[in-house]
Amino acid sequence: xxxxxxxxxxxxxxxxxxxxxxxxxxxxxxxxxxxxxxxxxxxxxxxxxxxxxxxxxxxxxxxxxxxxxxxxxxxxxxxxxxxxxxxxxxxxxxxxxxxxxxxxxxxxxxxxxxxxxxxxxxxxxxxxxxxxxxxxxxxxxxxxxxxxxxxxxxxxxxxxxxxxxxxxxxxxxxxxxxxxxxxxxxxxxxxxxxxxxxxxxxxxxxxxxxxxxxxxxxxxxxxxxxxxxxxxxxxxxxxxxxxxxxxxxxxxxxxxxxxxxxxxxxxxxxxxxxxxxxxxxxxxxxxxxxxxxxxxxxxxxxxxxxxxxxxxxxxxxxxxxxxxxxxxxxxxxxxxxxxxxxxxxxxxxxxxxxxxxxxxxxxxxxxxxxxxxxxxxxxxxxxxxxxxxxxxxxxxxxxxxxxxxxxxxxxxxxxxxxxxxxxxxxxxxxxxxxxxxxxxxxxxxxxxxxxxxxxxxxxxxxxxxxxxxxxxxxxxxxxxxxxxxxxxxxxxxxxxxxxxxxxxxxxxxxxxxxxxxxxxxxxxxxxxxxxxxxxxxxxxxxxxxxxxxxxxxxxxxxxxxxxxxxxxxxxxxxxxxxxxxxxxxxxxxxxxxxxxxxxxxxxxxxxxxxxxxxxxxxxxxxxxxxxxxxxxxxxxxxxxxxxxxxxxxxxxxxxxxxxxxxxxxxxxxxxxxxxxxxxxxxxxxxxxxxxxxxxxxxxxxxxxxxxxxxxxxxxxxxxxxxxxxxxxxxxxxxxxxxxxxxxxxxxxxxxxxxxxxxxxxxxxxxxxxxxxxxxxx
Numbered sequence: 141x142x143x144x145x146x147x148x149x150x151x152x153x154x155x156x157x158x159x160x161x162x163x164x165x166x167x168x169x170x171x172x173x174x175x176x177x178x179x180x181x182x183x184x185x186x187x188x189x190x191x192x193x194x195x196x197x198x199x200x201x202x203x204x205x206x207x208x209x210x211x212x213x214x215x216x217x218x219x220x221x222x223x224x225x226x227x228x229x230x231x232x233x234x235x236x237x238x239x240x241x242x243x244x245x246x247x248x249x250x251x252x253x254x255x256x257x258x259x260x261x262x263x264x265x266x267x268x269x270x271x272x273x274x275x276x277x278x279x280x281x282x283x284x285x286x287x288x289x290x291x292x293x294x295x296x297x298x299x300x301x302x303x304x305x306x307x308x309x310x311x312x313x314x315x316x317x318x319x320x321x322x323x324x325x326x327x328x329x330x331x332x333x334x335x336x337x338x339x340x341x342x343x344x345x346x347x348x349x350x351x352x353x354x355x356x357x358x359x360x361x362x363x364x365x366x367x368x369x370x371x372x373x374x375x376x377x378x379x380x381x382x383x384x385x386x387x388x389x390x391x392x393x394x395x396x397x398x399x400x401x402x403x404x405x406x407x408x409x410x411x412x413x414x415x416x417x418x419x420x421x422x423x424x425x426x427x428x429x430x431x432x433x434x435x436x437x438x439x440x441x442x443x444x445x446x447x448x449x450x451x452x453x454x455x456x457x458x459x460x461x462x463x464x465x466x467x468x469x470x471x472x473x474x475x476x477x478x479x480x481x482x483x484x485x486x487x488x489x490x491x492x493x494x495x496x497x498x499x500x501x502x503x504x505x506x507x508x509x510x511x512x513x514x515x516x517x518x519x520x521x522x523x524x525x526x527x528x529x530x531x532x533x534x535x536x537x538x539x540x541x542x543x544x545x546x547x548x549x550x551x552x553x554x555x556x557x558x559x560x561x562x563x564x565x566x567x568x569x570x571x572x573x574x575x576x577x578x579x580x581x582x583x584x585x586x587x588x589x590x591x592x593x594x595x596x597x598x599x600x601x602x603x604x605x606x607x608x609x610x611x612x613x614x615x616x617x618x619x620x621x622x623x624x625x626x627x628x629x630x631x632x633x634x635x636x637x638x639x640x641x642x643x644x645x646x647x648x649x650x651x652x653x654x655x656x657x658x659x660x661x662x663x664x665x666x667x668x669x670x671x672x673x674x675x676x677x678x679x680x681x682x683x684x685x686x687x688x689x690x691x692x693x694x695x696x697x698x699x700x701x702x703x704x705x706x707x708x709x710x711x712x713x714x715x716x717x718x719x720x721x722x723x724x725x726x727x728x729x730x731x732x733x734x735x736x737x738x739x740x741x742x743x744x745x746x747x748x749x750x751x752x753x754x755x756x757x758x759x760x761x762x763x764x765x766x767x768x769x770x771x772x773x774x775x776x777x778x779x780x781x782x783x784x785x786x787x788x789x790x791x792x793x794x795x796x797x798x799x800x801x802x803x804x805x806x807x808x809x810x811x812x813x814x815x816x817x818x819x820x821x822x823x824x825x826x827x828x829x830x831x832x833x834x835x836x837x838x839x840x841x842x843x844x845x846x847x848x849x850x851x852x853x854x855x856x857x858x859x860x861x862x863x864x865x866x867x868x869x870x871x872x873x874x875x876x877x878x879x880x881x882x883x884x885x886x887x888x889x890x891x892x893x894x895x896x897x898x899x900x901x902x903x904x905x906x907x908x909x910x911x912x913x914x915x916x917x
Contacts, residue, residue, distance in 0.1 A: 148162075149161065149162050149163040149166060150162065150166070150791070150798065152454060152798075154450070154453070154454050154457075154458070157239060157240055157458045158237050158238060158239045159237065159238045159797070159798065159799055160235055160236070160237050161185050161235070161236040161237075161238070161797075162234065162235055163234065164185055164186055164224035164225075164231070164234055164236070165224075166185065166791070166797075167791065167792060167795040168795040168796065168819065169184035169185070169186075169188065170184055170185050170238075170796065170797035170799075171183065171184045171189060171797060171819070171821075172184070172238045172243050172797065172799065173466050173473075173821065174241070174242070174243065174258060174259060174260040174267070175260055175466050175469065175470050175473075176260050176261060176262055176263065176264075176265075176469075177194070177469050177470065178193060178194045178265050179191070179192070179193050179194070179260050179261075179265050179266060179267060180192050180199065180260065180466075180470055180473055181258065181260055181267050183243055183258060185236040185245070186223050186224045186225040186236075186245075187207055187223045187225075187243065187245060187256065187258065188205055188206060188207065188223075188225055189205060189207075190202075190203055190204065190205055191203045191267050191403060192473065193265060193404075193405055194470075195405075197475075197520040198475040198520055199470070199473050199474075199475060200292070201292040202291065202292055202335050202403060202405065203289050203290055203291055203292055203403070204290035204291070204292060205290070206225075206226075206288075206289070206290050206360060207223075207287075207288065207289040207290070208221050208223060208225065208226060208286075208287070208288050208289075208360070209221060209222035209223055209254075209256070209271065209285070209286070209287050210222075210227075210285070210286040210287075210288075210363065210366045211252065211273075211283055211284070211285055211286075212283065212284040212285075212286070212366055212369065213250070213281070213282075213283060214282040214283060214284055214369070214388075215281075215282060218250070219284075219366050219367070220249060220250070222247065222254045222256065222271075223245060223256065224247075226359070226360040226361040227361050228361070229247070229249055230249070231247040231248060231249050232247075232248045232249060233246075233247060233248040233253075234246075234247045234248075235247070238797070238799060240436045240440075240458060240462050241259055241429075241432045241433055241436055242257055242258065242259045243256075243257070243258045243259075244256070244257045244258075245257075248276075251275060251276040251277045251281075252273060252274070252275055252276070252281075252283075252391075253273070253274045253275075253276065254271065254272065254273050254274075255271070255272045256269065256270070256271050257269070257270045258270075259428075259429060259432060260432075261428040261431070261432060262428075262431050262432045262435045263431060264419070264428070265404055265405065266402050266403060266404035266405075266415075266419060267402070267403045267404070268400065268401070268402055268419075268425065268428065269400070269401040269402075269403075270398070270399070270400050270401075270425075271285075271287075271397075271398070271399045271400075271401075272396050272397070272398050272399075273285070273389070273391060273396060273397040273398075274391075274394070274395075274396045274397075275391045275392070275393055275394075276393075277393060278393055279393065280390055280391060280392050280393070281390070281391045282388070282389070282390055282391075283388075283389045283390075283391055284344075284366070284369055284370075284386060284387070284388055284389070285386070285387045285388075285389055285397075285399070286363070286365065286366050286371075286384060286385070286386050287339075287384065287385050287401065288347070288353055288363070288382050288383070288384035288385075289337060289382065289383050289384075289403065290350060290380075290381075290382050291312050291335055291381045291382060291383055292335070293312065293380065293381045299312065299376060299377065299378060299379060299380070299381045300312065300313050300375075300376075300377060301313075301348035301349075301375060301376040301377075301381045301383075302348060302375040302376075303346050303348070303373070303375070304409060304412070304413055306413055307338055307412070307413040307416045307417055308338055308339040308340070308341065308342055308343055308385070308416075309336050309337070309338040309339075309412060309413060309416050310336060310337045310338075310346055310348060310383045310384075310385065311334050311335065311336040311337075311409060311412060312334070312335045312336070312348070312381050312383070313333070313334045313335075313409070333405060333406060333407045333408070334405060334406045334407070334408065334409060334411075334412050335403075335404075335405050336383075336402075336403075336404060336405070336406065336412045336416065337383035337385070337401060337402070337403050338401070338402045338404070338412075338416035338420060339385055339387075339399060339400070339401050339402075339420075340399065340400045340401075340420040341387055341399050342387075343385045343386055343387055344370065344386050344387055344388045345370045345371035345372070345373045345385075345386040346371050346373050346384060346385050346386065347365055347371035347372055347373070347374075347376075347382065347384035347385075347386075348374070348375060348376035348381060348382065348383065348384070349372075349374070349376035349379045349380070349381070349382070350379065350380040350381060350382040351379050351380065352364075352365070352371070352372050352374070352376070352379075353365045353371065353382055353384045365384065365386070370386060371384055371385075371386050383403075387399070400420050400425060402416055402419050402420055404416070404419070436462075439461070439465060439492050439493075440457070440458070440461060441866070442491060442492045442493075442865070442866045443461075443491050443492065443830075443834050443863070443864065443865045443866065444457055444863070444864040444865075445457060445833055445834070445861070445862070445863055445864075446861060446862040446863075447858055447861040447862075448858050448860070448861070449776075449780070449858075451780075451783065451785055452779070452780070452783075455783055455785075455801075455829075456829070456830070456833055459798075459799045459800060460800070460801065460826050460829050460830060461488075461492075461830065462799075462800075463799075463800040463801065463821060463826040464485065464488040464489065464826040464827050464829075464830055465489070465492070466821070467485050467821070467822060467826060467827075468485045468486070468488070468489040468500075468827075472485070472822045473822075474822070475519075475520060476517060476518070476519045476520060476530075477507075477517045477518050477519075477520060478516060478517040479504060479507065479514050479515065479516060479517050479518075479537045479540065480516070480536060480537060480540045480601065480824075481517075481822075481824060482500070482504055483501070483504060483540040483541070483544040484540065484544065484824040484827050484828065485824065485826075485827045486500055486501055486544055486548060486827070487544060487547060487827045487828060487830070487831040488826060488827030488828070488829070488830035488831055488834075489827070490547070490548050490551055490831075491830055491831065491834045491835070491865070494548065494551040494552060494553075495552070495553075497548050498548055498549075498552055498557060501544065501545060501548050502560065502562045502573065504541075505541065505545075505562040505573065505576050506562050506563050506564075506565060507565045508537075508538075508541065508562075508564055508565065508576055508579075508580070509564060509565060509566045510564040510566055510567045510569055510579070511579065511583055512538055512576075512578075512579030512580045512581070512582055512583030512584075513537065513538060513583050514537030514538050514540070514541055514580070515530050515531075515534070515537060516529060516530050516532065516534040516537065516599075516603070517529075517530050518530060529603070532597075532598040532599065532606070533597035533598045533599075533609075534597060534598060534599040534600070534603065535584070535587070535594065535595065535596065535597040535599070535600050535616070535619055536599075536600045536601050536619055536622070538580035538581075538583050538584050539580070539584065539619065539622045539623055539626050541576065541577065541580040542577050542580050542581060542626035542627075542629070542630055543622070543625060543626040543629065545573065545576075545577055546577070546626070546629040546630055546633065547629070547831075547835075549573075549633075550841060550842050550843070551842060551867070551868075553868060555636075555844075557573065558572060558573045558574040558577075558633070558637075559572050559573070559574065560572065560573055561573075562576060574633070574637065577630060577633075578642060581623075581626070581627060581630060581646070581649075584619075584623050585623075585649055588615075588656075589613055589614070589615040589671065590613065590615070590671070590675055591615055591656055591659075591660040591661075591671055591675070592652065592653070592655070592656030592659075592660065593615035593616060593617060593619075593620040593653075593656055593657065593660070593661070593670070593671070594615065594616055594619045594620045594623055594653075595609060595612070595613070595614065595615060595616070596608055596609030596614040596615055596616040596619065596670055597609050597612075597614075598610055600616045600618055600619040600622075601618060601619070601622075601691065602618075602691075602741065602750055603750075604739060604740045604741035604744065604749070604750050604751075605669075605738065605739055605741050605750075606739035606740055606741075607672070607735070607736055607737050607738040607739025607740075607741075607742075608670055608671070608672035608673065608678060608737065608738060608739070609670075609672075609673065610673065610739070611673035612673070613672075613673040613674075613675070614670060614671060614672050614673050615670050615671045616669075616670045617657060617661045617667050617668060617669055617670050617679075617692045617695075617696070618669070618670070618689075618691040618692055618695050620653050620656065620657055621653075621657060621692075621695035621696045621698065621699045621701070622695050622698075622699075623653060624650050624653050624654060624699035624700075624701060625695065625698050625699050627646050627649060627650050627653075628650060628699070628700070630646060631643055631646040631647060631650070634646060654699070654701040657696060657701060658701065658703065661677070661692070662706070663677065663680045663681065664681075665681050665713060666679075666688055666692070666693055666710060666713050666717075667679075667692045667693055667696055668680050668692065669686075669689040669691075669692040669727075670692070672737055672738075678737070678738060679692055679727070684729070685729050685730065685731045685732060685733075685742075686727050686728075686729070686730075686731055686738065686742075687717075687728070687729065688713070688717045688718065688727065688728055689726070689727045690714070690718055690724055690725065690726050690727065690758050690759075690761075690762060691726070691758055691761060693710055693713070693714055693762075694714075694758070694761045694762045694764075694765040695761065695765075697710070697765040697766075697768070697769050698761070698764065698765045698768060700768075700769075702769075707769060711766070711771055711774060714762070715774070719778075720754060720807065720808055720814065720815075721781070721786075721788040721789050721814075721815060722754045722781060722786065722788070722789040722794070722805040722806075722807075722814065722815040723754035723756065723759050723778060723781040723782055723786075723789075723805060724754060724758070724759050724762055724778060724781075725752050725753065725754055725807045725808060726750055726751075726752060726753055726754070726755040726758050726804075726807070727750075727751075727752055728752060728807075728808070729752065729808075730746040730747055730751050730752025730807060730808070730809070731744075731746065731751055731752070732746055746807075746809055747806045747807035747808060747809035747813070747814065748804070748806060748807075748818075749804060749818075751807075752807040752808065753804040753805065753806060753807040753818075754781075754804055754805040754806075754807055754815075755803070755804045756782055756801050756802065756803065756804060756805070756823055756825040757803075757823055757824040757825050757828065759778055759781075759782050759825070760782070760824070760825050760828035760829060760832060761828070762778055763775045763778050763779050763782070763828075763832055764828065764832050764836050766778065767832065767836055767837060767855050768836065768855070770852070770854035770855055772854060772855055772856055772857040773857060775857060776857035776858075779829075779832075782801060782825065782829070783798075783801065784796050784797070784798045784799075784800070784801070784802070784817065785798045789805065789815040793815050793816075794815050794816060794817040795816055795817050795819070796817035796819045800821050800826070801823060801825045801826055801829065802817040802818045802819055802820055802821070802823065803818045803820035803821075803822060803823040803825075804817075804818045804820070804823075805817055805818070806818075833863075834863065834865060837851070837855070837856070837863075838851050838863050838874055838876065838911075839851030839852070839855065840865070840874075842867070842901075845900065845901045846898040846899065846900055846901065847867065847872070847898070847899040847900075847901060848897060848898055848899075849874075849887060849897050849898075849899060849909075849911055850897060851876065851911070851913070852913065853878050853913045853914065853915050856876060856878065856913060858878075859877070859878045860875075860876070860877050860878070861876050862874065862875050862876070863876075867901070868901055869904045870901070870902045870903065870904050870905055870906075870907060871905070871906045871907070872899070872902075872907050872909050873906065873907065873908050873909065874909045874911060875908070875909065875910050875911065876911045876913060877910070877911070877912055877913065878913045878914075878915050879912060879913070879914065879915065880914075880915050880916070880917035881914050881915075881917065883914060884914065885911075885912055885913055885914045886910075886912045887899065887909065887910070887911050887912070888908075888909070888910040888912075889902075889907065889908070889909055890907055890908050891908070
């Protein structure tokens, strides 16, 4: 039963696309990511969190995790924090609003109302904060206002902070930023040049030393500067750095006080002053916010879903779309690249920007070896951990090159894009995209093991499954079935290009791989996960732990190779063995003891990450498998459980903001933490969610100048739903309706019946497509 079907501390507004949080202390910090391609700020409902900026290829922190607005009543001496932290202000009224582009916090205490808005510009650097104060008293009030944010710094001995009064600008600069001797001698470049906080109101005092503001190492809730009523206004050297500003305000009844702040970087103090003056101009601020809102609308209108499930509609139309865009446009905000992650993120991004998705795809192709192998990823920050991981023999990269590449290709405006060239990373050779696809397939097909399955290497999709194939002989059922899925998408392209011999070899490979899986991996109950280096299967009923693995079941279903007499039973087995209140577990039972045979997956905490959690990326594989095999009810149920508003595992239990799908929920464990969210926003689930509902569910594909609609009543979990999608400059409003009839299904375009399931691509404009799905009466 639902724990709390009517939440008391948050509320969505779907029409205006926002979430209101009415308490400053939800079950855990609820984080919202404000971002552009060069800046991101991850802040919670109390505005606590870290801001980052991209310098070269990597995101570097500009701040540490705290930022506070303190108000002090100069007559009574009482002080409190407008954003609740750290004084835990007992507001008479409090609200924090997450919109797609902003965080807006407001509150009322001691007759003083405030509103705070934070946003990151779409097409320029920096983070903007706007504060408005209003007094409800009948007489003027004398107040002191303090703002303090912790700045990131390299080491105490390198800190160097001061104040520039011309622009009310407090800055932090390191010696390397001034002289840049390190760059002259070939050392790694500094992380950033000058970090600064600027205000559009003149300050009464300022502070650059964290110790001076708070009082040594004292608690943040009792800052000595606020108690004293002023800051020291002295530069800071060799101490932890903050940016603190102080204003004295005489607040007249009914007259608001407004303040705008800019957190940003620059290459010199002169540039910082110039930038701050320009960006804090009222016209520039209004323009920035307008462009930000328009950019969101432009992206959001590319695709829109309407089903009988309002909760699902909300997540598709606003929050999952936003999550997917955040991950794609910031490259997940990571200082390393995981190839499979970036490739899969393009599945969702393609629904909004097919052309840009293709360009990003080709960039990834440039990291493929001439052999067809694509490594796990590549490091861009000097991280020794990521560099060592990427040197391991992970095998799934070549599969994702084919799977994602073929899907992206079909939505491009021209089939000639397969003839575009992309280099290889380990040679001077360049080849067409089509050749990259061929080499990916041939590379995987050249590495089959004793049972005819594709070799596992030191990991397939699951990095932590690094034991069974470490010796070079282990085999993967998931990777083998995945290759069948990719091959079936690649084979028609080979035929279209008259690559007859290759097309025939794909057909033969699919048959051979399918036979190997069904002959050797079916254990009488479900599919084993694979074989270890000694040829012993794992993921079988004989295993006490890790006896069944979700991906080993769903990918054979996706490949369409499960015999009909096994399919229904396999879905029942998945439900019985893996389904929980929070979704489908990745494997069961979870491992409780390290096992070198299977590798580091067995050293992870039970129920966490890939050791038996509800790993939502894999759940999305299952949802797509259910839809494609006509098990729509299971797909709908698993999709519902995936969301943080799942009534059986709501935010009150899972602990996260109901605005994104997390990487995982804790799986079945006995300590009461099952269902807890990882609160990790980076997950392939978001892109798969969008691709599933925007393409798989309606059965849309495109060939040449025709859109193919292949859905059936068995793959649709509702009797009626609508999908609007922009395709090649036109917007198509698909309306799917199930009706009981003995007639043939019909598709109408703008009221005219079509002879088959092909919809001709139309000129720009809006077009209505009615798809009638016949259900036997």
